[in-house]
Amino acid sequence: MTLLVVGSVAFDAVETPHGKVERMIGGAATYFAVAASYFVSVRLVGVVGEDFTHDDAAIFRGRRIDTAGLERVKGLTFFWAGRYSPDMNDRTTLRTDLNVFADFQPKLPEIYRKSPFVFLANIQPALQRSVLQQMGARPKVVALDTMNYWIEGSNAELRELLRDVDVLMINDAEARQLSGEYNLLRAGRAIRAMGPKMLVIKRGEHGALLVEGNSVFSVPAMPLDKVHDPTGAGDSFAGGFMGSLAAAGRVNSASLRKAMVYGSVMGSFAVEHFGLERLRHLKRPEINARARQFKKLTHFNL
């Protein structure tokens, strides 16, 4: 089943202990779309500027990614620059130039409006809302990412929007901030009372948690020899998660758990190289092999 994603397409400059890249393609929707396209057909809604060339757009070609919804407008593409700490657990934003993203108004091509699976990447809640309003039918699954900035500054709009969301995908600090509960089980209950039936808590190198009903599922992060660049790991996780779920076509405990594993698989590939370098060159057998590694990593008999 097709999967719609709305979010940023950007240029990033990134510095980690393993190197420095002056300009590479990034953005939440880019990582998400590339990761998800290994599982299902993806429809992309976003905006780029005149500096986004035919060569840059190659990241989307030869994949199941429909870019009819990717607007190209006058001006420069969203640019972000950041530097990671030596342990890569913290990052400092050095520069954020919203550029054409400042006036982004998502416009869904007609054919996109019946997408059964929808991912609203981390953008202003009002824009996320406008995407839902353009949908011709209530999607089967709406998933949403957000951040501290919106939890603080657009709380009312976000809370209103959460009533129409099935899956909220945020990190542990955001779950704590949104719920006012430090304990993640209590945070999960409080957030589910706001609307989302399912909560996915991304914990970086500590893996991810799924809270649905009274059930909790935990998946670790794959221990890796080399972590070159954490940029986009969370969005790649989201892409693997939603891609796997949309490919399954139904939402139940089994498909959700499997989606958590494929989310972790895609997140683990994302960090192995700068930007999308590892993610863009994957083969499906590599993805399956790593999913089996997650099985080995977590399997036990009592």
Added chain:
Amino acid sequence: MTLLVVGSVAFDAVETPHGKVERMIGGAATYFAVAASYFVSVRLVGVVGEDFTHDDAAIFRGRRIDTAGLERVKGLTFFWAGRYSPDMNDRTTLRTDLNVFADFQPKLPEIYRKSPFVFLANIQPALQRSVLQQMGARPKVVALDTMNYWIEGSNAELRELLRDVDVLMINDAEARQLSGEYNLLRAGRAIRAMGPKMLVIKRGEHGALLVEGNSVFSVPAMPLDKVHDPTGAGDSFAGGFMGSLAAAGRVNSASLRKAMVYGSVMGSFAVEHFGLERLRHLKRPEINARARQFKKLTHFNL
């Protein structure tokens, strides 16, 4: 198979966001012995002072814990006071009175010297070494805990000792410090090159990792509604781990993974109440039920 533990028996004063206890029984060997005694017979080596009463010793009675090796000498018992941060991830030591522990010289009763499973809790490496020297035969499994203080201050003795250790059980910060590697896979390889065939990395609320050969096993911490007091969680984990392993009687990938789960089970009980209050009143069916919860928490099909 019987299990020998050498380490501290203490009185603790603890303050957490959930309350304050002025004086309760604690110490690494106490938590370890109580947790392990649900699985196997435990032999305890430690020292207490005159203030350690018959009532205090009740913690060991009615269990499979042999206290022939628990010396009682003139003076006061080791006393530790600490306060946890609001999120309980950090703690401040308010007071450490070594008292009789300052002159502790472990003396193994004759019958203890053939224990097949040995746990050297976190004490001075020279004392851990003296325990191994008193063993009549090379134990089947020697496990060791240590801390930043010894890694820094007694590095040569510790490194010498590690050559004779099978399982090193430390936390992630200690693994990084000991190996000089931030990446935990690399840290694991470096540490195994020092002697221990197996490395257990305790990560608190993020679970634990087992590194053995080329295999890594990850077990999450049980998400809990209430975490009242993290004191002793790591030692309870060690007790469940070694207890389960000694009960299995053999060391292989299956018994090690199972031991990791029972370690996590005992650690999860330990934090649910102050000190040993939850751990001391457990029934074996509760332990088994929580182990099955770990299965539910981590199980998936691809």
